[in-house]
Amino acid sequence: MLKLDQVSKIYKIGAFGSKDLHAVSNVSLEVQDGQIVSLIGESGSGKSTIGRMILHLISISSGRIFYDGADVSRLSGRALKDYYRRVQGVFQDPFSSYNPIFKADRVFKLIHDEYFPELSGAEWGEKVEGTLRSVGLNPEHVLDKFPHQLSGGQLQRFLIARALLLDIRFLVADEIISMLDASTRIDVLNLLADLESRGLSVLFITHDLFLGYYISERAVILYQGCVVEMGSTEKIYANPLHPYTRMLMASVPRLDRKWGEPAEAPNGKPLGPGAGCVYRERCPIAYAGSGCDREQPALSEVESDHSVACFHYTKG
Amino acid sequence: MSLQADNLTVYYQTLRGDVRALESATFGLRDGEIMGLAGESGCGKTTLGHSLILLVPPMKLVAGRVTLDGETLPIQDTERMNDFRFRKVSIIPQYAMNALNPTRKIGKMTEELLRSRGADYQAGLPELKRRLDLVKLSPGVLGMYPFELSGGMKQRMVMVLSTLLNPSLLIADEITSALDVSSQKAVAEMLVEFRNRGCCNSVIVITHDISILYQIADSIMVMYAGQLAEKASTEAIIHAPRHPYTRLLISSLPKIGARYTEKKLAGIPGSPPLLLDPPSGCRFRERCPVAFERCLEAPPFIEIEKGHFVACWREIEANAQA
Numbered sequence: 001m002l003k004l005d006q007v008s009k010i011y012k013i014g015a016f017g018s019k020d021l022h023a024v025s026n027v028s029l030e031v032q033d034g035q036i037v038s039l040i041g042e043s044g045s046g047k048s049t050i051g052r053m054i055l056h057l058i059s060i061s062s063g064r065i066f067y068d069g070a071d072v073s074r075l076s077g078r079a080l081k082d083y084y085r086r087v088q089g090v091f092q093d094p095f096s097s098y099n100p101i102f103k104a105d106r107v108f109k110l111i112h113d114e115y116f117p118e119l120s121g122a123e124w125g126e127k128v129e130g131t132l133r134s135v136g137l138n139p140e141h142v143l144d145k146f147p148h149q150l151s152g153g154q155l156q157r158f159l160i161a162r163a164l165l166l167d168i169r170f171l172v173a174d175e176i177i178s179m180l181d182a183s184t185r186i187d188v189l190n191l192l193a194d195l196e197s198r199g200l201s202v203l204f205i206t207h208d209l210f211l212g213y214y215i216s217e218r219a220v221i222l223y224q225g226c227v228v229e230m231g232s233t234e235k236i237y238a239n240p241l242h243p244y245t246r247m248l249m250a251s252v253p254r255l256d257r258k259w260g261e262p263a264e265a266p267n268g269k270p271l272g273p274g275a276g277c278v279y280r281e282r283c284p285i286a287y288a289g290s291g292c293d294r295e296q297p298a299l300s301e302v303e304s305d306h307s308v309a310c311f312h313y314t315k316g
Numbered sequence: 317m318s319l320q321a322d323n324l325t326v327y328y329q330t331l332r333g334d335v336r337a338l339e340s341a342t343f344g345l346r347d348g349e350i351m352g353l354a355g356e357s358g359c360g361k362t363t364l365g366h367s368l369i370l371l372v373p374p375m376k377l378v379a380g381r382v383t384l385d386g387e388t389l390p391i392q393d394t395e396r397m398n399d400f401r402f403r404k405v406s407i408i409p410q411y412a413m414n415a416l417n418p419t420r421k422i423g424k425m426t427e428e429l430l431r432s433r434g435a436d437y438q439a440g441l442p443e444l445k446r447r448l449d450l451v452k453l454s455p456g457v458l459g460m461y462p463f464e465l466s467g468g469m470k471q472r473m474v475m476v477l478s479t480l481l482n483p484s485l486l487i488a489d490e491i492t493s494a495l496d497v498s499s500q501k502a503v504a505e506m507l508v509e510f511r512n513r514g515c516c517n518s519v520i521v522i523t524h525d526i527s528i529l530y531q532i533a534d535s536i537m538v539m540y541a542g543q544l545a546e547k548a549s550t551e552a553i554i555h556a557p558r559h560p561y562t563r564l565l566i567s568s569l570p571k572i573g574a575r576y577t578e579k580k581l582a583g584i585p586g587s588p589p590l591l592l593d594p595p596s597g598c599r600f601r602e603r604c605p606v607a608f609e610r611c612l613e614a615p616p617f618i619e620i621e622k623g624h625f626v627a628c629w630r631e632i633e634a635n636a637q638a
Contacts, residue, residue, distance in 0.1 A: 042496040042497070042498060042499075043467070043496055151587055152357075181356040181357055181524060182356070182524060182525075182526070182565060182568050182569060183356055183564070183565060183568050183583050183584035184583055184584075184587075185568075185583070186568050186570070186581045186582065186583040187583040189570075189576075189581075190576070190580060190581070190583075193576040193580075207496055207497060208497070209497070210570045210571075210574075211570055213570075213574075213575065214570045214574055214575055214576055214581070215576050247498060248497055248498065251497040251498045251500065251501040252497050252527075253497075253500070253501070253504075253525065253527035253528045253530065253531050254527055254530075254571075255526070255527050255530050255554055255566070255569065255571070256571070258530070258531055259501060259505070259531050
């Protein structure tokens with residue numbers, strides 16, 4: 001089980017780092033064993049930053065990350081390598097994840113050299129072929145090829161296979177299907193869901209709400225580094241509460257309904273920039289004097305397993 | 317018909333032979349029509365779009381004729397196309413975010429662009445500002461450098477630039493793919509608004525996302541492996557597709573309310589053929605669930621209902637019997 005406790009990431013920007021940019025602010029979330037959790041938000045919402053912090057690709061500014069009860073916020077050396085045996089990531093662009101001058105299966109060889117030096121070549125070859133089959137690839141068709149000879153879907157499954165070779169327990173899947181064609185993306189998505197049934201936990205980072213709904217049990221909606229709504233996917237989709245979640249839902253192009261007029265008549269007035277709720281500048285129901293211009297509302301539970309951070313619901 | 321393409325065939329010349337990226341495309345666009353062009357990567361949709369505006373090596377026009385508003389477009393002649401580019405035919409390129417000159421302020425760049433086409437910047441300024449307003453950009457952006465704008469803002473800026481001379485045909489190449497759902501919606505709706513206000517006459521929207529097309533397009537043309545598979549009104553393509561490829565493409569999209577645990581979606585097995593040496597007959601044959609003997613012969617792209625074109629023997633035969 002992976003748990004984030006009040007994790008923040010602050011970047012120094014401006015001349016001599018004179019200003020702070022809060023990429024992620026006090027995010028707490030949990031991913032249980034064998035669960036897929038979707039992390040949903042627009043670009044700049046901090047969703048990838050969270051994934052990278054979990055993978056130790058960037059450091060954490062404050063807060064702590066626990067894995068199976070142990071604090072893994074600051075690891076290095078052997079402990080970090082052990083952590084990578086259990087936690088791995090797959091990223092958006094499968095083409096730039098490979099070095100184009102080497103054959104694609106070099107990623108497997110590197111894992112062999114680094115983590116399984118005790119296995120003989122033949123044993124390792126068997127393991128690789130078995131894993132490739134489990135991600136729906138035919139080893140004869142994909143081994144010994146250069147990255148440009150494989151399709152995006154195949155490369156992406158290669159990377160998932162690479163992660164699986166390590167017997168991982170947790171996968172960070174950062175927009176892994178947004179660069180794939182409609183006809184192949186669904187296969188990669190189904191593969192992720194199959195992994196879940198094998199007891200693997202997945203943090204599925206996406207900006208597409210319906211993909212999140214299709215695959216995950218729980219969803220976390222992020223806006224500008226803050227969690228605005230989280231809970232069971234079914235409850236969020238049946239009853240989106242935060243105005244941001246509603247706006248996202250209404251913007252998704254779908255095949256059964258056309259974009260209409262805004263469903264929600266604005267009864268407030270979006271507030272100008274300043275302190276207060278992160279969504280105040282775009283919110284149709286924000287108004288001055290309600291707390292929206294004072295502070296970021298805390299997450300509060302409105303029904304079991306469904307929390308929202310909006311003063312509109314916490315006032316009662 | 318605003319645009320009419322007949323038997324348009326474009327190959328890429330490579331050292332290993334010709335890549336048949338676009339073969340025998342025959343289609344028309346009505347005045348004011350927004351046509352969506354959909355298909356997987358490598359199906360030739362971008363080749364089709366680019367051949368109408370900038371056909372340069374390694375692209376090679378093998379056959380075909382294109383007329384725009386009754387005038388033949390000299391698409392094979394890069395020099396003569398200069399008179400049409402930007403004025404009559406314009407494009408919003410795929411990476412519009414990187415299409416702005418980073419060393420010029422946006423206003424300066426617009427001025428240079430207009431001067432190169434013999435248009436006057438100062439005279440066009442009120443209209444330019446009106447259009448910036450239309451895409452919700454403040455006139456202040458003209459005094460800014462591209463790096464000061466966000467991706468969505470640059471995209472909208474390029475939209476304004478591309479349509480400044482009211483082109484008859486606008487080609488929008490994957491303009492929404494790199495954007496978030498909320499900016500995606502805004503950009504797509506602005507494109508419709510531009511058409512409604514006459515900033516451009518007809519539009520070809522190239523995208524792999526059919527659900528976007530359902531929202532904005534009047535008609536959709538589906539391509540597969542360099543050939544046209546089906547063209548019909550948006551409603552017909554989404555609700556009554558005739559080509560098996562279109563059907564599979566639509567059924568592989570996640571529906572609202574669909575969940576993995578309840579209803580597992582399926583992709584399309586197999587992958588498109590290589591266009592260096594494509595198989596004879598119907599190119600979808602290998603992946604098609606309803607292929608039969610006749611598919612060894614290439615199907616023609618014919619109108620089986622008014623405005624509904626399809627290239628599939630099953631449908632053509634069923635239609636002949638009816």
